[in-house]
Amino acid sequence: MIWFTELATSLGLSDLQLSLGLIGFSLLVLVMIYNAMRIRKLDKNESMDDSSESSEPSFSAVDAALNKSEPSFGGITSSTHAHPVLAKIDPLIDCVATLRLPEPITGQEILSQLSDWPKNTQFTWMHEGLTTDSVWQSITPEQSFTELQLAIQLANRSGPIGMVDLSDFVSKVQLLSNALDAELDLAPHNDIIESAKSLDDFAAKCDIQLGITVVPKDGLWNLMTIQNVANKAGFLLSRDGREYQRVAADTTIYKLIADQANFLRDDLSQSNVQYVTLLLNLPHVSYEMTPFQLMLDDAKLLAEALNGHLVDDAGRPLVDEAITAIKGQLEEIYQAMTVQGIPAGSAAASRLYS
Numbered sequence: 001m002i003w004f005t006e007l008a009t010s011l012g013l014s015d016l017q018l019s020l021g022l023i024g025f026s027l028l029v030l031v032m033i034y035n036a037m038r039i040r041k042l043d044k045n046e047s048m049d050d051s052s053e054s055s056e057p058s059f060s061a062v063d064a065a066l067n068k069s070e071p072s073f074g075g076i077t078s079s080t081h082a083h084p085v086l087a088k089i090d091p092l093i094d095c096v097a098t099l100r101l102p103e104p105i106t107g108q109e110i111l112s113q114l115s116d117w118p119k120n121t122q123f124t125w126m127h128e129g130l131t132t133d134s135v136w137q138s139i140t141p142e143q144s145f146t147e148l149q150l151a152i153q154l155a156n157r158s159g160p161i162g163m164v165d166l167s168d169f170v171s172k173v174q175l176l177s178n179a180l181d182a183e184l185d186l187a188p189h190n191d192i193i194e195s196a197k198s199l200d201d202f203a204a205k206c207d208i209q210l211g212i213t214v215v216p217k218d219g220l221w222n223l224m225t226i227q228n229v230a231n232k233a234g235f236l237l238s239r240d241g242r243e244y245q246r247v248a249a250d251t252t253i254y255k256l257i258a259d260q261a262n263f264l265r266d267d268l269s270q271s272n273v274q275y276v277t278l279l280l281n282l283p284h285v286s287y288e289m290t291p292f293q294l295m296l297d298d299a300k301l302l303a304e305a306l307n308g309h310l311v312d313d314a315g316r317p318l319v320d321e322a323i324t325a326i327k328g329q330l331e332e333i334y335q336a337m338t339v340q341g342i343p344a345g346s347a348a349a350s351r352l353y354s
Helices: 002-010 015-046 060-073 107-113 163-180 189-206 223-233 291-306 320-340 347-352
Strands: 094-106 125-131 144-153 183-185 209-216 244-248 251-257 276-281 308-311
Touching: 094 107, 094 163, 094 189, 107 144, 107 163, 144 163, 163 183, 163 189, 189 320, 209 291, 223 291, 244 291, 251 291, 276 291, 291 308, 291 320
Parallel strands: none
Antiparallel strands: 094 144, 094 183, 125 144, 209 276, 209 308, 244 251, 251 276
């Protein structure tokens, strides 16, 4: 190291002074390089909306998966003007009373007898008629019918139908049968109650509302930040402002909830939240939509965009082993619902889990 000593002497410095100076210069160069890289990264983030080559997480993969899965809904495309599907009587979830009429009767006469039937009840009441063309349909005034079906839903998320509600329904059915001089076919009360309890037991076992929560790695999140990320990801804000929704084929696949926040009423620039949760109402979404995988993909992208990490409903880190176990459990539930004849995402499932 003679050359080093000669260099120090020529500069009028000791070996120690020159060494410290070189170390300080090296650290300064490293800091400059780090700052340059950081500024470059920030510039890329700010231009994300104008460039497809941004380093920010992209939700395009989720959007592509949603678009790819839409044909499983019979070719229906996503639209804000959805046509509601009329619920039909289903013996799997309804108590059905059949009235066989002695001769064809106009819908006008039948509807006049049904005018005092309750419309807003805990358990849905329904009615359909068999036309003279042998087609089951909603009862309309201009058609004539040879047979009627009257139904009350056996169970929903509030539980199974009880004897009071059932007796009210049966008494109305018997009055209508007498008024139309019809032959009534209805199962015994006790059998109906037992069917309702059995349906409720099944429904409870499959009633899964699964959440994936994203929490900050440090501090809290501002609501404005959450709103920007949700909008950029393609979520739609609900009318009451309490949640964002991932929608495809006119179906809400899962929801995004930011703590107890309301995006329409709260001051977004001042409000902070501790977590964001994606919530899947499993019975309402068909298996073909792969809702859990889509929700998981969205959750990972949200965590990346918000500098957070994933936890389960109990606050534990969502590791790969847990995800695999969850997928296995969901497969069993989907299979059980299909075997029962009430597949997830069907009209019957939507009514049962309401």
